[in-house]
Amino acid sequence: YSGMADIATEYGDDTLRVALDRLWDDLMTKSLYVTGGLGPSAHNEGFTSDYDLPNETAYAETCASVGLVFWASRMLGMGPNARYADMMERALYNGSISGLSLDGSLFFYENPLESRGGHHRWKWHRCPCCPPNIGRMVASIGSYFYGLADDALAVHLYGDSSARFEIAGRQVTLVQTSNYPWDGAVAIEVGPEAPVAFTLHLRVPVWCRKAALRVNGKLVDLEAATVDGYAAIRREWRQGDKVELDLEMSMARLFANPQVRQDIGRVALARGPLIYCVEETDDGGGLHRIALPREARLEAHKEPNLLGGVVTLSAIGSRAETESWGADLYRREPPATEATKLKAVPYFAWDNREPGEMLVWLREG
Template identity: 45%
Template structure:
């Protein structure tokens, strides 16, 4: 009753109220609400020292970070509930990773860093802020991502506003409040968590001091810190050694020192004088990252990271199709400064390989295509879709990608009568056959929230093609959403300037299989799948295959 949902349909896990809070064992339900709830729980536990609540927070934190966080910092893979499904379910092309969820995860981990003084929580904050949060806003500050995918076919773009406009102001307030994430203090210590350039005023029981941070972070790892107390006094300066950094050196007033480590921080506990200077050098090699074997979407793939930044490939930087590029483990990439990229950014450059796609018409076997070496350029993930529309990939194959199954549809352009924010018309020709109609693990084309009436998907070829039939695999999310089998469907082709219906032998409609129609061969440049929706229901299409004449 509380959520206006019939009791028989109520899913308490979505609201995190399916069991008492302290009995929760995993992150679940709506991602933003989950992290806001855990942020509040952490604040309460910090004051009450409630042992059961602290244990719950640690259980859920490990489950979140070790099994449910994207490499770009965000959480929540599913558009269905704007949240979680099962452990290690981290798809790329259909990633939801709402901007607000990334921000909420950063807020929760900021509180944990304050509570425990442990760098692993600040590491999470940094990953969120530099990747999944920052991608949520365009470089000119005028457009925003609600959903942050890790792979794009070129049809995802930022918008100036949303009907549910939580993300734009959340990004704005987060950027405005970054100063509050940089440092923390107690009576004797000052923690530096983020190496943003700037100046901080701090008051300790011993006196006042100013901390100036000079850096080109995250583009390089040299950080200079100038603590300037009003008078000489002792305190501990604690500098975070990021989890991504294996090698780091520290100097005080030009002399190398070996500070003790405490919970991931270099501890410099001494009497500080006006004019003192600390130099921290963090090694920033290009790293080839791989995912846990249970993350099926990333099997056989690698991601690129340098410092706190995750990188991606964009189509506008490559002559070859991104889907054809792969990076064997022997490929070397180096960081280079690109002054033309938004006033200057470090990009990654190297050489990968590409192979042409193959035509399988009337062939069962054929020679492997020749490989050619191609130039590869990776840009920080947060800047993608700021230049030209096109495909994008974070996780890159380590070996030649298999050729997707399909016929003439593979070379067709795709349009649709209606394209909602979560519909991907191009998915009807991706060659990925679902296990059943209810599958929603990959991209698909649907017409929701349109209901009743007639909709269509259209193939368009640059040259005429011969066609003798079609196969359609329908999407149906009964019990979860509002897509059902269509009432009817038919195929039309363009002859001259006129659309004509094919003389099909059958157009039955059923679940969990290929709905096939055959007809006398036609030749056309455009083919249209017309779908009559049931009253009060929408419909969707997993795959639409073309049958060629024998």
């Protein structure tokens, strides 16, 4: 589909655009994992039926998420639209880079959303397609950050970076300063070789509930400036102009469509673009016995010495006890529960410590 999108862009073929949007909508609404993974079945390395998204047996090949990043990037060639960029970001930060261990030595072929402790990264695989795909995605990351037109520049992704473009016949340097995705503060310094007029498009992610935008300290009316999820700033840019975008990194509970039978009555946790999971090394075994009450308060914690430096989430949940149950397989009375403190880590970083269970979709208490 990436090639199809390239042709639609190059030749302005609206018939291909309609078909691409139909394919995109079908994937987004019926067949995509919350991590940006796709393809539930190992049998055909592909799709089964609508809303069939098993967690423990999810195939969700690393290459498939990388391919989604590529496809979304090509769709953005037709113009800035957050429906593509938001998903490019989710697949990039979750379903793709989860495929590589933090030290770069091991890789996942499949990326399930639940593990009883037996799923681990490979040192090598009889079909070693995933490592080079991750490598080429990372090596070409700059092409996903920005989109360029004759008199416009779109910023699709945020993070420390420096890039140079030719816009309206002028050389323009753009320097981003940010600790994204851990922090939502983004500072962009615009440096044209000479004053030049162009439109700067800045993505306002769908997950962000509150955002503020300033140009040289002056507040911009985001509601009036935003089209298709991008704030458009048209002006004559000069050396030293500064753009400040503040994106609230709020925590969120995510729920699946009720037609996804595997996730009914369950909740997933997110902060900014990152999906979270719980691991046995933090929360003990028997993760399936944990429930997160709807009224439980979520808290975020910066942990610079954990997993290379991450933000974790915590909450007070409940765990079904086994000690008081006895030997019976079934009883009339429900199991006793005890309060337990939950700790969740970014999904991309799981299986980088002691081996054990992992779970994305928690039971809702």
